[in-house]
Each structure stands twice: as structure tokens, then as C-alpha cells.
Amino acid sequence: MTNGVYIHRSLEGVLPDANLLHVKVRTKEILEKELQRREIASKYDLDLEFQPEGTVTTAQTDRLNAREEGRCKQSLMNHGADILRNFAGIKPILPYVVAVSITILCTLVGMAMTPFVDEENFCMLYLLGVVLVSCRYGLGASLLAVLLSVASYDFFVVSPHFTLARSETPCLLTFITMLVVALTMSGLTARVKQHAKQLDMRVKERTYELAVANEALKVEVASRAQAEERLKEAVEELARSNTALAQFAKIASHDLQEPLRSLRGFTDLLTRRYAGKLDEKADEFIEHINDCGKRMERIIEGVLSHARVQGSDRPFVNVNLNDSVKEAMKNLEVAIKESGANISVDELPTVKGDALQLVQLFQNFLANAIKFRREEPLRVKISCAESVGSDEMAAYLDVDDDLPRAFWHVSIRDNGTGFESRHTKDVFTMFKRVHSGQVYAGTGIGLAICKAIVERHGGNIWVDTMRNGGSTFHFTMPIVTDSEKSAA
Amino acid sequence: MSRFIEVLLVEDSPADVRIAEEAIVDAGVNVNLHVVNDGEAAVRYLTQQAPYDNAATPDIVLLDLNMPKMNGHDVLDEIRNQNNMKEVPIVLLTASESCDDVEKAHNLGINYYLRKPVQGPGLGQLLNAVQSLWH
Numbered sequence: 228m229t230n231g232v233y234i235h236r237s238l239e240g241v242l243p244d245a246n247l248l249h250v251k252v253r254t255k256e257i258l259e260k261e262l263q264r265r266e267i268a269s270k271y272d273l274d275l276e277f278q279p280e281g282t283v284t285t286a287q288t289d290r291l292n293a294r295e296e297g298r299c300k301q302s303l304m305n306h307g308a309d310i311l312r313n314f315a316g317i318k319p320i321l322p323y324v325v326a327v328s329i330t331i332l333c334t335l336v337g338m339a340m341t342p343f344v345d346e347e348n349f350c351m352l353y354l355l356g357v358v359l360v361s362c363r364y365g366l367g368a369s370l371l372a373v374l375l376s377v378a379s380y381d382f383f384v385v386s387p388h389f390t391l392a393r394s395e396t397p398c399l400l401t402f403i404t405m406l407v408v409a410l411t412m413s414g415l416t417a418r419v420k421q422h423a424k425q426l427d428m429r430v431k432e433r434t435y436e437l438a439v440a441n442e443a444l445k446v447e448v449a450s451r452a453q454a455e456e457r458l459k460e461a462v463e464e465l466a467r468s469n470t471a472l473a474q475f476a477k478i479a480s481h482d483l484q485e486p487l488r489s490l491r492g493f494t495d496l497l498t499r500r501y502a503g504k505l506d507e508k509a510d511e512f513i514e515h516i517n518d519c520g521k522r523m524e525r526i527i528e529g530v531l532s533h534a535r536v537q538g539s540d541r542p543f544v545n546v547n548l549n550d551s552v553k554e555a556m557k558n559l560e561v562a563i564k565e566s567g568a569n570i571s572v573d574e575l576p577t578v579k580g581d582a583l584q585l586v587q588l589f590q591n592f593l594a595n596a597i598k599f600r601r602e603e604p605l606r607v608k609i610s611c612a613e614s615v616g617s618d619e620m621a622a623y624l625d626v627d628d629d630l631p632r633a634f635w636h637v638s639i640r641d642n643g644t645g646f647e648s649r650h651t652k653d654v655f656t657m658f659k660r661v662h663s664g665q666v667y668a669g670t671g672i673g674l675a676i677c678k679a680i681v682e683r684h685g686g687n688i689w690v691d692t693m694r695n696g697g698s699t700f701h702f703t704m705p706i707v708t709d710s711e712k713s714a715a
Numbered sequence: 716m717s718r719f720i721e722v723l724l725v726e727d728s729p730a731d732v733r734i735a736e737e738a739i740v741d742a743g744v745n746v747n748l749h750v751v752n753d754g755e756a757a758v759r760y761l762t763q764q765a766p767y768d769n770a771a772t773p774d775i776v777l778l779d780l781n782m783p784k785m786n787g788h789d790v791l792d793e794i795r796n797q798n799n800m801k802e803v804p805i806v807l808l809t810a811s812e813s814c815d816d817v818e819k820a821h822n823l824g825i826n827y828y829l830r831k832p833v834q835g836p837g838l839g840q841l842l843n844a845v846q847s848l849w850h
Contacts, residue, residue, distance in 0.1 A: 481810075481811065484810050485728070485781065485810045485831070488810045488831045488832045489730040489731055489734060489831075489832055491832060492730075492731070492734040492831075492832025492833075492834055493730070493733075493734065495832070495834055496734070496737055496834070
């Protein structure tokens with residue numbers, strides 16, 4: 228993620244002194260993308276611009292300032308307030324007017340009180356005036372107040388009245404005291420004001436940063452929600468097209484099957500009635516037609532069977548995999564006997580599934596092993612272990628998530644021909660046959676059906692193999708807990 | 716000499732009709748074969764509507780499942796309640812592998828089903844069984 232500076236122009240008016248926002252937004256890409264969409268930008272009246280950190284110059288700032296005038300309401304209001312404050316020079320004159328007024332007020336009070344109070348005490352009254360002015364209006368006004376106060380005190384309050392004749396030490400002392408107080412107070416005030424101003428600025432800056440970060444967050448939330456929505460749509464679309472495809476396969480295969488069966492009917496008739504009665508070539512041709520017909524029948528049956536697995540909605544029941552294997556071996560009895568295969572089966576678990584499909588699963592694996600056996604006697608070992616997702620499996624499946632629950636990991640290992648490891652994913656694809664059809668008869672659907680079955684049961688399927696080194700097919704199935712078993 | 720048995724074959728595909736004819740020949744049973752080409756005609760035949768006013772009630776019906784106008788299921792639905800049709804054996808002919816299709820037909824009252832193409836000993840045994848009823 229790139230960190231960067233976002234200039235948030237529409238909010239600049241809020242911060243007359245700081246037109247640039249330095250907000251580090253982690254998701255620059257998302258923000259930019261969403262800005263391109265304009266929808267969100269216009270909704271929030273945002274005009275954001277990305278600049279790499281450190282490239283914002285003063286000239287740019289000024290330019291932005293100039294462009295910004297009147298951009299949004301907030302900006303206009305602040306602008307108006309500035310104009311008012313400067314109107315007719317009120318701002319600079321006000322403190323001096325106040326200084327003069329306070330001094331006059333003190334003098335009037337002093338003159339009125341002279342008969343009753345000792346005149347020396349009035350210097351304290353003037354001192355109070357000076358403190359007030361210096362607290363509020365800064366150095367200039369407070370100096371003016373000091374001068375006026377000393378003069379007024381001397382002229383109006385201290386006798387002899389209406390003369391500045393007394394220039395003795397107490398009066399000088401009064402002047403110096405007031406001066407020191409005025410200087411100290413106005414200095415303090417200035418510093419306090421400056422602090423307050425700085426604090427205010429920082430508050431505004433932070434508010435501003437927060438506002439932008441908030442906007443960015445909104446944009447990100449919106450974009451995530453959109454992404455999620457899109458994902459959901461894609462998944463639904465995929466499910467729809469999957470169903471449509473299975474439906475298509477079923478219908479197409481069905482319609483192909485009818486004429487094919489007629490064809491096979493006639494070639495059967497030909498064989499039964501005319502075999503040996505025509506010449507040798509005719510016999511050979513009939514045989515070829517028969518073979519092709521049988522092969523096409525097997526393919527169509529395979530496609531249909533694949534479509535049936537995907538389209539099946541038979542509810543799952545508890546299935547003991549030992550029974551499934553036994554059933555599969557019974558179905559393959561002849562082939563097993565002929566090949567002299569030695570099949571050993573470990574104790575297998577009970578899973579939740581479709582009994583018929585699980586028989587088919589093992590039957591396809593075993594038929595595959597028998598078909599691709601070598602000269603030496605075929606040995607097949609079916610074993611099972613509990614697994615929480617091996618690294619090997621994760622690598623194959625390209626997942627790095629923690630697998631949510633434990634799986635049964637079933638392996639079917641043979642000492643057959645195996646195949647090149649680059650074909651390990653191809654073998655589960657329909658019609659992909661990694662061996663040439665001349666050597667091995669097959670439709671290329673068996674393992675695709677296995678994949679469909681395993682996936683319907685919530686598991687994964689993969690294979691380890693080596694050319695001439697045998698193959699081990701693996702699949703996983705979710706472990707059924709005892710409570711789930713009894714619920715079934 | 717046993718009597719000829721009346722067979723109604725309901726089949727839209729000429730090729731499949733030919734195969735059935737040959738299968739009947741192979742079976743060596745004396746058969747009067749009547750063929751209609753769609754479900755509607757089958758219903759007219761079995762209810763003796765024109766042009767089948769004088770049609771004899773068949774001893775067995777061979778009924779294809781997949782046909783234009785009315786399919787096998789529709790025909791079954793239509794005729795199984797007819798008085799003269801309650802006892803007649805109906806054999807479903809189907810190229811379908813689907814258990815659902817056969818099960819549905821079974822619920823509608825078929826007695827038997829044969830996988831297409833109709834050939835080999837299956838049909839022969841069936842026709843022989845029907846014939847033996849009339850000895």
C-alpha cells in the first residue's frame with residue numbers, strides 16, 4: 228500500500244490557514260478507483276486528488292487557495308466573516324477606543340470619589356483599568372492605557388487638580404509599576420492567545436483529517452459492499468450456468484441415445500443374421516460399427532452419469548465406506564479376478580453421503596487402477612486417516628485458509644503405470660485422457676465423475692503420481708460428529 | 716395351432732418399428748402387429764375412435780415413452796382407466812436410463828418395461844408368455 232497525501236479541496240474552507248490535508252490513507256487504490264466512478268465523489272461533494280507524499284509545494288497550495296474561493300458553503304461563510312472583521316478598519320482601532328474609555332471611566336470614578344477616599348488609593352483603580360486592557364487587547368492598547376492613566380491620575384485626581392505639576396517620586400513609581408504590569412500582562416495574554424490559536428488550529432486539523440479519513444472509510448465500506456455483492460452475483464450466476472450445463476448434458480445425451488440405440492439394434496441384427504454370410508470385409512465393417520456404437524454408448528452413459536451426480540438432490544444419509552468398497556468390489560468382481568488384483572482395505576469411517584455415489588466413487592478408482600496396471604500383479608491399498616488439511620493438500624488446492632474442520636483423508640494407492648505429474652489436474656477433467664486410446668479403452672469420464680462426487684460431498688480430490696511409479700488418489704470428506712450421526 | 720396375439724406397438728421412430736418387427740419375427744410367435752406412430756393415435760386406437768372403430772382390444776401394448784403430441788406417460792394417464800384397458804398388459808419401451816421415468820410409468824400402471832432397442836430374448840419371452848395365456 229502506498230501512503231500519500233490527499234488534498235481534500237472541498238473542505239479547505241474549514242481551515243483558512245491549512246489548505247492541505249496530510250492524511251495517510253492505506254487504501255489509495257480503492258479510493259482512486261471509487262473516485263473514478265464519480266458517483267460517490269458527487270454524492271459527498273468530494274474532490275480528492277492523490278499526490279505522492281512530499282511533492283506538495285507552496286505554489287500548489289496557493290493555487291489551490293485561489294481556486295477554492297466560494298467552493299462550498301462553509302468556505303463562503305468563513306470568507307464573509309473575514310470581510311466583516313476587516314470592514315472599515317474596526318479591528319485595529321477597537322482596542323485603543325477601549326483603552327481610552329476605561330481610563331476615562333476610572334478618572335470619572337476617581338473624581339467623584341475624591342472627597343471620600345484618600346487620593347493615593349486611586350492609582351490602584353487605574354492599575355485595574357490597565358490590567359483589564361492589557362489582558363484583552365495587547366501591547367499597544369495597554370501602553371496607551373498606561374500613559375493616559377498616569378496623566379489622568381496626575382491631572383484630575385491628585386491635588387492640585389488640573390495640573391501636571393506634581394512630578395514627584397510616588398507618581399513616577401505609579402507610572403513604572405503600571406508599565407511593568409502592562410508589559411507583563413500583555414506579554415502573557417499574547418502567549419495565551421497564541422497557544423489558544425494553535426490549539427484551535429490543531430483541533431481543526433484533526434477534525435479535518437478525521438472527516439477525510441471518515442470519507443475514505445465510507446468509500447471503502449461502499450466498495451467492499453459492492454465487491455461482496457458482485458461476488459454473490461458471480462456465485463449465483465455460476466450456480467445457474469452449472470445447473471444449465473448439467474441440464475443440457477442430460478437432454479443432449481438423452482436425445483443422442485435414442486438414435487444410437489436404433490443404430491445398435493440394426494447392427495445387432497446384421498451381426499446375428501449376416502455374420503459369415505457376406506465377405507470378410509463386410510464382417511470387419513460390421514464389427515467396427517458395433518465397437519464404435521458401444522463406445523459412444525459408454526461415453527453418453529458417462530456424461531449422463533456425470534450430469535446425474537451434479538444434478539442429484541438425493542438426501543445424504545450415514546454411509547459406512549467399508550460397505551461402499553465391498554459393494555464396488557462386488558460390481559467389479561470379474562475384472563478383479565481376471566486381473567488378479569490384490570486389494571487391501573483398512574478400516575474406513577462412516578460419512579454422510581449418497582450411498583450409490585460413494586460406491587461409484589470407489590468403483591471408478593478401482594476400475595481405473597485395474598485398467599492402468601502393469602505386468603506385475605496389481606496391488607491396491609485403500610487407507611484412511613484423520614486430517615486437518617495437510618500442507619501438501621493446501622499447496623495443491625491453492626488455499627491458505629485454515630480449514631474449518633477436520634476431514635477424513637482417504638487414499639487409494641496402486642502400483643500401476645502412473646502418469647506424468649504434469650497431468651495431475653487434467654485427469655479429473657472430462658474427456659481428458661492422458662494415455663492414448665489405442666492402448667487403453669476408456670471414455671475419460673470416470674475420474675471426472677469421481678471429482679463431481681467428492682465435491683458434492685464437500686471434499687477435495689487430488690492425485691500423487693509418477694510415470695511407472697504408481698498413483699495415489701486422495702480425497703477428503705468432512706468428519707461426521709456423533710451428534711450429527713444420530714440426527715440423521 | 717395357437718391363436719394369433721394382437722400386439723399394438725406405439726412408436727414414432729420408423730427405425731425402431733423395424734427393429735421391433737424383426738424382433739417379433741425372431742421370437743417366432745404368431746402376432747398380429749398393429750402400429751401407431753404417436754400417443755394421440757394410440758389413445759384413439761385403444762378407445763376405438765375413428766379411424767380405429769373396429770380395432771380389437773390388443774393382448775399386449777408396447778408403448779414408447781418419448782413421442783410427439785402425447786408421450787407415453789400421457790397415454791398411460793389417459794387410457795389406464797378405460798374399462799377395456801384395465802387388464803391389458805402394457806410394456807414400456809424406453810431408451811431412458813432414468814429411474815424416474817420408469818418409476819413414473821410404473822405408478823401410472825405399466826406392467827413391465829424393456830430397454831430399447833427391442834431385441835434379443837426379452838420381447839420373445841414376453842410374447843410367448845402372453846400367448847401361453849390363450850392356450
